[in-house]
Amino acid sequence: MAKAKLASVWLEACAGCHMSFLDIDERIVGLLEKVELTSTPITDIKVIPEVDVGVIEGALGNEEELHIAKELREKCKILIAWGDCAVFGGINCMRNFMPAEEVLREGFVDTVSTVNPEGVIPRVDVPALLPQAIPVDRAVKVDVYVPGCPPDADTIYYIFSEILEGRIPTVPTDVMRYD
């Protein structure tokens, strides 16, 4: 059987979801016999190829992330929103109560240790913030939702195993968690 191809991205996120994937520990070896990791943050392939499964960790908080989410959606058959950030927007949405400009000002001008008399705000060669951080399905269609902050390694392993068996999984209630 040909290996299933998987691409994953981490967008407005903390990497915890990908780290939780690594917490499947030794099981990763067996999994890699069935799955080919293509473009992921833990490999170095920088161009997303056509894949069977796409995984998004993180919300969408800037223009580049929005672009990547759309690109991955086009290139995969099944798209998984992985973790609270991707599913709901998560912690990132805590900035949504104020305009993006104010968020930038606080970080780069007003914070007490910043020495920035000219009020420089990064805008060159960096993607502009979206007005609000949004969950993935506000921008593209999502097929599988896996909440949790991060989802437990066992949950992640279960989801992948199901997909590899050709089933579209739903997270069973005993491991479903919102935290």
Place this chain on the structure above:
Amino acid sequence: MENTNTAVQEKKGKTIVVNPVTRIEGHGKITVQLTEDGAVDSARFHVTQYRGFEVFARGRDFREMPVITPRICGICPVSHHLASAKACDAILGVTLTPSAAKLREVMHMGQIIQSHALSFFHLSSPDLLFGFDADPAIRNVAGLAQDFPDLAVAGITMRKFGQEVIKTLGGKKIHPWHSIPGGVNRSLFPQERDAMLAALPGHKENLRKALDLVKKYLAENADLAKTFATLETSYMGLVKDGNLEMYDGRIRLRSPRGRITDEFDDTDYLAHIGEHVEDWSYLKFPFYRSLGYPHGSYRVGPLGRLNACDDISTPEASAELAAFRKTTADGMVHYTLYYHYARLIEILYGMERLEELLNDPDVLGSDLRVTGDVTNREGIGVVEAPRGTLIHHYMVDERGAIERVNLIVATGHNNHAMNKGVEMVAKEFITGPDVKEGALNRMEHVIRCYDPCLSCSTHAVGKMPLKVEILDSRGELLRTVTKE
């Protein structure tokens, strides 16, 4: 080597872009600016993500911060958890019980072990074992598992051990919940402690093997090791009575020549550390105020700490530190590749310190929490995260609602050094739009040495192709090179 969008046209004053820089934690890219005659003019490492944690908590109760702030980083969430809890202790104006302080440190040592193991075994060792120019298809953990199965398994299980220490206390491996303002919410059971103590010797033995391997590598590749992005800088780290310290100490800055420039209480950080802003990166550039920016830039993390401290309090790591310092005449180690060596010495310290703590009856104690009211309107908490000094600073109103937050994250301190290092490699390996094989991986490896909490240090399994965009001075795409 495969070229897509090959040579479009030649123009004057070009920029090469490496995007994304993978295997770092977060999001980054590299651009290389060429002069008109094709030499490298400058190189920049851009951090392209900003989430705005400084505003997240406005108006919330400060007691929530130890749960909110770990979401900054899923790779070292414990650092944020602890720095945050310390800032909260300061707002309450309380001193922890010995049990609480030691249990926090137990979790911290678990994290130092797991995070450093990930950085070394999963991410960086393939570059060292297979060489920068090796086939990317094998230069990864899968290749490692095949050619060096013992080492790969040792790395995976060492990380797992550290993660399990964290989970035992905090319920989860990532984003655990254990520290609370004024203490911790649980102590260790004797059987849990015994299991940890029983597992330690095996991991220590594996670590010794990894240390031998790194030392052999550095000796056999001495020229590379001593020139690769080597930078003479100042170094910063926490110390306690001059010794290496991870959880609670004074901030020390040591000059490139080995003189102690300054040592101050962590609560005085604002008087000494400022942050510079560039318009091309979302990561700020911290500097030592009395020297100004960029002259006052310094390095942190394993190399920074080992250069900043006088000694290490545990015997095996102390002996290893002495050997480490023998590599140079004055004992100051400026070689960037030695970050890996320093990282392993710190794992050794983490294991020895963990053993010490576990053998202390206090970790089984039940006096875990000191309660208090908002007594101070400001709280500062500083710890050594795996990647360097981490500062949390909160200002609250009289009921404890957050008014202002200031965070200086570990990776920021190395921002200037990462940029300089990338530029040095670019100058050596790039002329005109022609990029020598291995050049891009070398530039990325500079960044990976610092193991930044951004998205390239996470290379666990897989390949290492790069995408380079060559742009002209107006930002128009000239050429894209992709390596697979």
